Amino acid sequence: xxxxPQKPKVSRKTQDAEREPDxxxxxxxxxxxxxxxxxxLTPVVGRNLRRFRSERALSLEALSKASGVSRAMLGQVELGxxxxxxxxxxxxxxxxxxxxxxxxxxxxxPGTWILPRAKARVLASSDGAFVSRALFxxxxxxxxxxxxxxxxxxxxxxxxxxxxxxxxxxxVARGRVALSIDGDRRLLDEGDAILFEADLPHSYENVDAxxxxxxxxxxxxxxxx
Numbered sequence: 618x619x620x621x622p623q624k625p626k627v628s629r630k631t632q633d634a635e636r637e638p639d640x641x642x643x644x645x646x647x648x649x650x651x652x653x654x655x656x657x658l659t660p661v662v663g664r665n666l667r668r669f670r671s672e673r674a675l676s677l678e679a680l681s682k683a684s685g686v687s688r689a690m691l692g693q694v695e696l697g698x699x700x701x702x703x704x705x706x707x708x709x710x711x712x713x714x715x716x717x718x719x720x721x722x723x724x725x726x727p728g729t730w731i732l733p734r735a736k737a738r739v740l741a742s743s744d745g746a747f748v749s750r751a752l753f754x755x756x757x758x759x760x761x762x763x764x765x766x767x768x769x770x771x772x773x774x775x776x777x778x779x780x781x782x783x784x785x786x787x788x789v790a791r792g793r794v795a796l797s798i799d800g801d802r803r804l805l806d807e808g809d810a811i812l813f814e815a816d817l818p819h820s821y822e823n824v825d826a827x828x829x830x831x832x833x834x835x836x837x838x839x840x841x842x
Contacts, residue, residue: 657700658700658721658738658740659694659697659699659700660697661720661721661722661723662694662701662706662720662721663694663695663696663697665719665720665721665722666691666694666695666709666720667695669713669715669719669720670695670713673713677691677692677695680709680712680713683712684708684709684711684712684713685708685712686705686708686709686712690705691709694709701740702740702741702742702743703740703741703742703747703749703774704742704743704775704776704777706720706721706740707776707777707779708777710780711777711778711779711780714780715758716758716759716760716762716838717762717779717836718751718753718755718758718759718762719758721738721740721751721755722755722758723755730754732752732753732754737750737751738750738751738755742774745769746768746769746772746773746774747766747767747768747769747772747774747821748766748767749764749765749766750764750765750766750767751763751764752764752765752833760837760838761835761836761837761838762835762836762838763833763834763835763836764833764834764836765831765832765833765834766787766821766831766832766833766834767829767830767831767832768792768794768821768822768823768829768830768832769823769829770823770825770826770827770828770829771823771824771825771826772822772823772830773820773821773822773823774820774821774822775818775820776815776818776819776820776821777818778815778816778817778818778819779815779816779836779838780816780838780839781816781839782816782838782839783814783815783816783836783837783838783839784812784813784814784815784836784837785812785813785815785819785834785835785836785837786810786811786812786834786835786836786837787805787810787811787812787813787832787833787834787835788808788809788810788811788832788833789805789806789807789808789809789810789830789831789832790807790808790831790832790833791807791828791829791830791831792807792823792825792828792829792830792831793805793806793807793823793824793825793830794821794822794823794824794830794832795821795822795824796811796813796819796820796821796822797819797820797822798813798814798817798818798819799817799818799819804824815836
């Protein structure tokens with residue numbers, strides 16, 4: 618029986634930082650992508666990135682060095698030619714010293730908001746195993762953000778340290794999740810909640826092999842002067 622030659626392995630960091638991710642083929646990322654294709658974050662992130670970079674008089678090269686995202690990738694995102702993954706957006710936001718929502722927000726007038734699930738804007742990891750849905754109006758940057766997180770069976774999401782003073786308050790709505798905070802691993806059962814300082818390396822792991830984990834996250838940033 619013949620075997621096909623194996624493709625060379627590519628690290629997760631390289632996937633996130635160096636190329637446009639392929640559309641997820643399975644898992645929660647796939648269904649989320651079908652929900653609202655018109656609600657594309659690509660041009661929104663591109664416009665905001667260009668504006669923040671211009672305001673700070675940063676070259677693509679300087680931002681690349683500060684964020685760890687390649688100059689080519691930043692240029693593609695800014696031009697709306699590449700959809701960044703969650704980790705890439707976090708790296709850019711941290712380098713620009715702005716909340717995550719500042720890069721995915723569109724300015725609009727205040728008021729009462731209904732956020733239909735079918736029109737949700739989502740961001741996914743490069744493999745589609747981790748999906749984040751904003752549960753707040755993306756009309757302006759905020760110091761407090763609310764998210765629904767979904768993690769595929771046995772999925773693991775490595776999160777970058779957030780800006781100093783950032784706190785996460787997370788509750789597991791379905792499944793079991795292991796949360797590692799700077800090497801300290803805590804197992805959370807369904808209904809368990811945790812509050813922790815998120816300016817440290819941390820990761821989420823769905824420890825179950827037969828079901829998606831669902832979590833709700835409130836992220837609070839340190840107030841800026």
